[in-house]
Amino acid sequence: MQPILSVQNLNKYYGNQVGCKNMNLTLYPGEVVGVVGESGSGKTTFINSISGNLIPDSGKILIETGNETIDFLEISESLKRLLIRTELAFVHQNPRDGLRLDVSAGGNISERLMSIGQRNYGKIRQTIFKWLDKVEIDKSRVDDFPRTFSGGMLQRLQIAKNLVTSPKIIFMDEPTGGLDVSVQAKILDLLRKLVRELNLSVVIVSHDLAVIRLLADKIIVMKNGEAVESGLCDQVLDDPQHSYTQLLVSSVLQV
Amino acid sequence: MNNVLKFKNKKNAVAAQDEIYNFAYLDENTKRMIRRALIKALCIPGYQVPFSSREMPMPYGWGTGGVQVTSSCLTTEDVIKVIDQGADDTTNAVSIRNFFKKTANIETTEKTSQASIIQTRHRIPEEKLKEKQILVYQVPIPEPLAFLEPRYQETKKMHALSEYGIMHVKLYEDITKNGHIETAYAYPVKTNGRYIMDPSPIPKFDNPKMDNNPAIQLFGAGREQRIYAIPPYTEVTSLDFEDYPFDPSKAPYKCSICGSNESFLDEIITDDEGNRSFICSDTNYCNQRMENN
Numbered sequence: 428m429q430p431i432l433s434v435q436n437l438n439k440y441y442g443n444q445v446g447c448k449n450m451n452l453t454l455y456p457g458e459v460v461g462v463v464g465e466s467g468s469g470k471t472t473f474i475n476s477i478s479g480n481l482i483p484d485s486g487k488i489l490i491e492t493g494n495e496t497i498d499f500l501e502i503s504e505s506l507k508r509l510l511i512r513t514e515l516a517f518v519h520q521n522p523r524d525g526l527r528l529d530v531s532a533g534g535n536i537s538e539r540l541m542s543i544g545q546r547n548y549g550k551i552r553q554t555i556f557k558w559l560d561k562v563e564i565d566k567s568r569v570d571d572f573p574r575t576f577s578g579g580m581l582q583r584l585q586i587a588k589n590l591v592t593s594p595k596i597i598f599m600d601e602p603t604g605g606l607d608v609s610v611q612a613k614i615l616d617l618l619r620k621l622v623r624e625l626n627l628s629v630v631i632v633s634h635d636l637a638v639i640r641l642l643a644d645k646i647i648v649m650k651n652g653e654a655v656e657s658g659l660c661d662q663v664l665d666d667p668q669h670s671y672t673q674l675l676v677s678s679v680l681q682v
Numbered sequence: 683m684n685n686v687l688k689f690k691n692k693k694n695a696v697a698a699q700d701e702i703y704n705f706a707y708l709d710e711n712t713k714r715m716i717r718r719a720l721i722k723a724l725c726i727p728g729y730q731v732p733f734s735s736r737e738m739p740m741p742y743g744w745g746t747g748g749v750q751v752t753s754s755c756l757t758t759e760d761v762i763k764v765i766d767q768g769a770d771d772t773t774n775a776v777s778i779r780n781f782f783k784k785t786a787n788i789e790t791t792e793k794t795s796q797a798s799i800i801q802t803r804h805r806i807p808e809e810k811l812k813e814k815q816i817l818v819y820q821v822p823i824p825e826p827l828a829f830l831e832p833r834y835q836e837t838k839k840m841h842a843l844s845e846y847g848i849m850h851v852k853l854y855e856d857i858t859k860n861g862h863i864e865t866a867y868a869y870p871v872k873t874n875g876r877y878i879m880d881p882s883p884i885p886k887f888d889n890p891k892m893d894n895n896p897a898i899q900l901f902g903a904g905r906e907q908r909i910y911a912i913p914p915y916t917e918v919t920s921l922d923f924e925d926y927p928f929d930p931s932k933a934p935y936k937c938s939i940c941g942s943n944e945s946f947l948d949e950i951i952t953d954d955e956g957n958r959s960f961i962c963s964d965t966n967y968c969n970q971r972m973e974n975n
Contacts, residue, residue, distance in 0.1 A: 505843045512845075527830075527851075534855050541854070542847025548857055548923040570858050 429491050431456045431628050432477070432596050437486030439476045445652035446472035450486070452647065454596065457626040461643030461660065463636060463675065469652035470632040471600055477630070478598040479511050490514070490596070512542055516589035520601035522581035525588065526573050532559070532584055533569040539592045558587040562617060579610035583617065590621065599631040603638055615641055636679050640664055648672045706753040706786040712736055716754035716909070720900060723911035728873030729841070730824050735907040745778055745803060746904030748820035752782070752801045755816055755900070761789045763797035768805040768946065768963035775803075792966050804867075806888040808945045808967040811897035813914060819882040821903035824910060826870045826880035846878050849921060857926055866931070872919050873912055881918075887930045887946045892918040935960040940971040 432454040439446035447469035454460050462470050475481040477488055479499070488499035492514065499507065511517075519525040526535050533555045540551050559566055562583040573581055582602060589597065602618065603611040619642060622629060633639055639646055640660060647657040648669065656669040667673045704710065719733040738746040752762070762782050766775040770792040778801060779790050791797050794809040801818040811817060827837040830848050840846070849870055856864045869886035873879045881892060882901060892899060892912060899912040912918060922928040936943045938959040945967055947960040962968035 504839075508839075508843055508845065512847075530830075530851055531855060531858060533858060534851050537854050538847055538851050540847075541850040542845060546850070546922075546924050548854065549925050551854070 428455055429496075430454055430489075431491045432630070433487075433489045434477050435487040435489070437473070437476060437483050437488070439472050439481060439483045445469070446481075447476065447649070447652045450647075450654055452477070452630070454628050454630060456595075456628050458645065459622055459627075459629040459631060459643045461639035461646045462630065462632045462649060463634065463639050463646060464649035465634060465675075468649040470634075470649055472652070473649065474598050474600050474630060474632045478515060478517050479507055480517065492595070512539060513592055514595045516592075516594040516597045518582075518585055518589055518597065518599040518602050520604045522573075522578075522585040525585045526581065528573050531570045531572055532564070532576070535573065535584060535588045536591050539588065543592060554591065558591050561590075561621070562587040563613075577610075578606055579613060582606065582614055586614075586617070586621070590625070590627075593625070595628060597627055597629045599629060601633055601635075602631070603633070603635070611638075618642060636664065636675060648675065703785045705758070706756045706782065707739075708736065708750065708753045712750075713754040716750055719909045720751065720754065720911060723900070723909050724898070724913045726877070727912050727916050728871075728877030728879040728910060730908040730910045732907055733909050735904045738904065740777075740781075742905040743822060744774060745801070745820035747902030747906075747909075748801050748803070748818050748904075749778060749781070749902075750904060751900050751902035751909065752799055752818045753786075755799060755818070756782070756786055756788065758786075758788060760798045761791050761796055763791050763794065763800045763966075764802075765800065765805060765807065765964075765966075766803045767948075768807075768967075769965045771965060793970075794966055804883050804885075805946070805963060806884060806891045808962070808964045809970075811895055813896045815897040817895075817897050817899045819884070819899065819901045821880070821882040821901045821906075821908070823868075824880060824901065824903040824906050824908040826868075826878050841877060844876070846872075849878055850923070853921060853923065853926075857923070863922065863926060863929070869928075870921050872921060874916050874918075878921070879910060879912075879918075885946055886920065886928075887932060889918075889920045889928070890930055894918075933960060937962045937968060940968045940975075942968070942971060 430453045434450060434452040437450040438448055450473055452460060462473060464470050476483040490497045490499050536555045536558055537551050540554060545551055555569060556566055559569060564580055564583055573584060576584060603614050615638060621627060631642060643660045646660045646663045647654050650671045656663055656672045664676055667676050716733055719731045723731045736750060738749055740746060764775045764779040766772040769775060782788060783790055794807040799816045799818060803820045825837055827840060830852060831837050853863050867883045867885050868880050869889055871879050871881055871889060894915055896914050898914055901910045920928040933947045935947055937945060937947060939961050942962060945962045945964060948963045949958055949960055951958050
């Protein structure tokens with residue numbers, strides 16, 4: 428099987444400061460890769476660099492579209508932006524970054540549909556309802572503005588907005604950050620369900636090992652902009668080899 | 683100014699000051715710069731060409747963009763008509779007409795068919811325009827994406843890459859809120875199958891008139907420093923949904939003066955009891971009909 432996304436020797440510097448260095452990642456269809464590390468370890472720089480939000484200094488990002496392999500850093504900006512709004516999706520930590528707050532919930536979900544050329548209001552409306560149902564938002568809220576939504580609902584709305592065009596690769600930057608634990612659990616439940624149901628390929632960044640253990644198949648542990656350990660999620664978390672990973676695992680609170 | 687100071691008599695000084703205006707107020711270099719922008723705009727229908735807008739002797743929002751475009755197009759043979767909301771006799775129309783009478787000393791008219799340049803605020807004349815006529819629109823906000831995407835750099839990219847999905851989000855919101863597309867003026871159009879354009883705040887009733895029009899249509903936005911254009915016989919389509927097609931809409935009344943049921947109407951409150959009547963917004967069209975009957 429071909430990997431759907433493969434990142435090779437990716438580097439991103441901020442002046443002399445390392446953003447991330449020598450990063451590699453292979454993502455197979457239907458697989459979830461988690462990136463963990465402490466604050467400032469370069470997780471967000473890494474996910475931004477591979478999703479088109481930042482331009483890395485060097486390296487290769489190969490995306491398999493089905494017919495061909497595209498080098499994400501070599502293609503024209505128009506193709507890149509087309510890929511970003513059709514084949515790729517980015518779920519921000521703060522849903523307000525990924526939503527239009529002055530557009531209704533339904534309007535937010537419909538944007539990607541209309542940008543790929545759907546022009547039938549009735550059909551668009553049906554798709555919106557289908558997705559509201561999937562992310563467990565009450566249908567009666569379809570015409571309400573996101574600013575009237577709770578944090579957890581906003582995050583679910585952002586997920587629906589991103590998944591509506593069935594993107595091939597989904598990037599998530601701390602999708603449960605800033606939510607209280609019960610809402611976190613609900614979002615995680617939802618994400619796990621969607622990942623299995625729709626066979627999504629996901630790169631997820633989190634500082635929360637529990638989130639990663641729940642969702643990810645493979646894991647990359649980052650420190651100071653570099654990957655210190657990577658492998659199967661259970662393997663790395665149950666038998667950490669690198670001293671930093673050991674520290675991470677041992678510092679998880681046991682309730 | 684030195685020329686003016688030489689006159690002892692104040693009256694003569696004012697007269698002399700009028701004489702020292704360049705033809706149609708703007709200096710020749712500025713006109714040339716604006717004509718270059720106009721030609722570029724005509725070559726890329728619907729594309730907003732930046733230009734260095736000049737300070738005009740009227741406030742922004744009163745048609746400074748339109749006046750600069752008209753000024754750059756004027757020749758001594760031109761006959762100019764100025765309308766404001768369709769009317770020839772409102773403040774804005776009268777003062778701009780007087781402005782050109784004074785600075786260019788050219789013939790003016792109220793008859794659509796006799797004008798070679800028509801400067802307009804918010805309407806397209808009811809009478810069909812012909813080849814060799816120029817329609818100049820005064821535009822307040824040239825960017826159709828402005829209300830959805832406030833970053834100018836981003837809207838530029840969206841135009842360049844034809845990323846127009848967001849435009850339909852606005853129409854979607856309209857239908858959701860009102861059951862139909864509520865946008866009644868500045869209704870977005872696609873020009874020549876490529877650029878999405880804001881047709882200045884004309885009523886959507888006028889949108890179909892832009893399509894395949896034999897006249898040249900020029901748009902000037904003074905404050906925003908943008909010029910765009912529709913060349914003659916260019917396809918202009920109003921955005922819509924398959925199941926909510928574009929509807930130019932027409933008030934279900936007749937003009938109470940000329941009796942036309944085809945023209946765009948102004949609603950006029952006639953007394954304190956809430957009585958009202960409807961009259962043609964295009965005064966010249968209405969007058970012509972009265973004369974012919």
